[in-house]
Amino acid sequence: MSGEEEENAAELKIGDEFLKAKCLMNCEVALILDRKYEQLQQMSNDPMNQVSQVFEKSLQYVKRFSRYKNPDAVRQVREILSRYQLAEFELCVLGNLCPETVEEAIAMVPSIKTKGRAHEDDAIEKMLNDLSLIKKFE
Amino acid sequence: MFFHIVLERNMQLYPRRFGPNLRDKLVAKLMKDVEATCSGRHGLVVAITGVANIGKGLIRDGTGFVTFPVKYQFVVFRPFKGEILEAVVTMVNKMGFFAEAGPVQIFVSNHLIPDDMEFQSGDIPNYTTSDGSVKIQKESEVRLKIIGTRVDATEIFLDGSLSILGIGPFSKLVTLKRLIPLSCIAS
Numbered sequence: 012m013s014g015e016e017e018e019n020a021a022e023l024k025i026g027d028e029f030l031k032a033k034c035l036m037n038c039e040v041a042l043i044l045d046r047k048y049e050q051l052q053q054m055s056n057d058p059m060n061q062v063s064q065v066f067e068k069s070l071q072y073v074k075r076f077s078r079y080k081n082p083d084a085v086r087q088v089r090e091i092l093s094r095y096q097l098a099e100f101e102l103c104v105l106g107n108l109c110p111e112t113v114e115e116a117i118a119m120v121p122s123i124k125t126k127g128r129a130h131e132d133d134a135i136e137k138m139l140n141d142l143s144l145i146k147k148f149e
Numbered sequence: 150m151f152f153h154i155v156l157e158r159n160m161q162l163y164p165r166r167f168g169p170n171l172r173d174k175l176v177a178k179l180m181k182d183v184e185a186t187c188s189g190r191h192g193l194v195v196a197i198t199g200v201a202n203i204g205k206g207l208i209r210d211g212t213g214f215v216t217f218p219v220k221y222q223f224v225v226f227r228p229f230k231g232e233i234l235e236a237v238v239t240m241v242n243k244m245g246f247f248a249e250a251g252p253v254q255i256f257v258s259n260h261l262i263p264d265d266m267e268f269q270s271g272d273i274p275n276y277t278t279s280d281g282s283v284k285i286q287k288e289s290e291v292r293l294k295i296i297g298t299r300v301d302a303t304e305i306f307l308d309g310s311l312s313i314l315g316i317g318p319f320s321k322l323v324t325l326k327r328l329i330p331l332s333c334i335a336s
Binding site: 029047 | 195230
């Protein structure tokens with residue numbers, strides 16, 4: 012990573028380590044944390060005592076902002092988005108924010124339009140359509 | 150943004166605590182040491198989700214402590230400058246408003262709230278557009294762009310902006326309505 016100052020998610024400058032790391036959408040985090048919470052519940056009757064405030068707040072947050080609740084839908088979203096040669100980070104921003112128009116999508120993830128990548132407006136629109144279909148049939 | 154990361158860490162354990170459940174002891178110590186801590190590099194550790202591998206212990210000369218290399222996976226919250234995320238407003242005042250995105254606090258200064266949103270004091274302080282169509286108050290959900298990060302030992306503070314497009318305050322309210330989620334928009 013080339014210094015903290017140059018970090019800019021809009022240009023996808025997030026450091027090599029995070030660029031390669033597995034990025035999670037809010038709905039995926041909700042599934043993971045929920046499972047961990049259940050495990051803790053089995054180990055003691057008072058799991059709220061076991062978890063940190065960070066855990067608790069994160070769980071509340073991801074539950075509130077999950078676009079997709081059911082695990083199958085979550086898997087489908089990732090599968091569909093991964094067809095479009097997006098970076099992990101871009102994929103998750105789109106999955107989290109669910110833009111409705113091409114203009115919005117570009118405002119939220121400016122990097123999909125840069126670097127001469129072959130993302131035509133048509134392709135972006137098709138991607139957004141696919142996403143809203145999952146939501147509809149969830 | 151949340152990430153799932155694998156890291157290796159050397160854990161020290163005193164021989165007094167050895168026994169048949171050595172692994173459990175190490176995992177418990179790992180959780181205690183790592184969860185809810187924070188670093189500028191990796192962000193805020195939310196939860197350890199698994200311990201992949203515990204290596205062979207090595208006795209350290211002179212102390213009796215044994216060091217185990219432990220490889221573990223964890224979920225981390227790492228905000229980036231320029232990232233757009235959703236947050237819940239927690240407090241509104243004339244300087245701007247505070248919001249929370251999971252474990253982190255975000256402050257949005259009134260300079261970075263669109264010009265046509267006015268501060269209204271009263272029982273429920275809020276920022277409202279001149280036509281009353283968008284209102285930001287406690288418990289509103291907003292989308293904002295992160296423009297600055299500050300990290301200390303246990304917490305991350307972020308500075309946010311409502312002008313997501315990065316071209317100053319919103320020129321187009323149509324865009325604003327969609328970018329700030331619907332819960333802020335008065336019906």
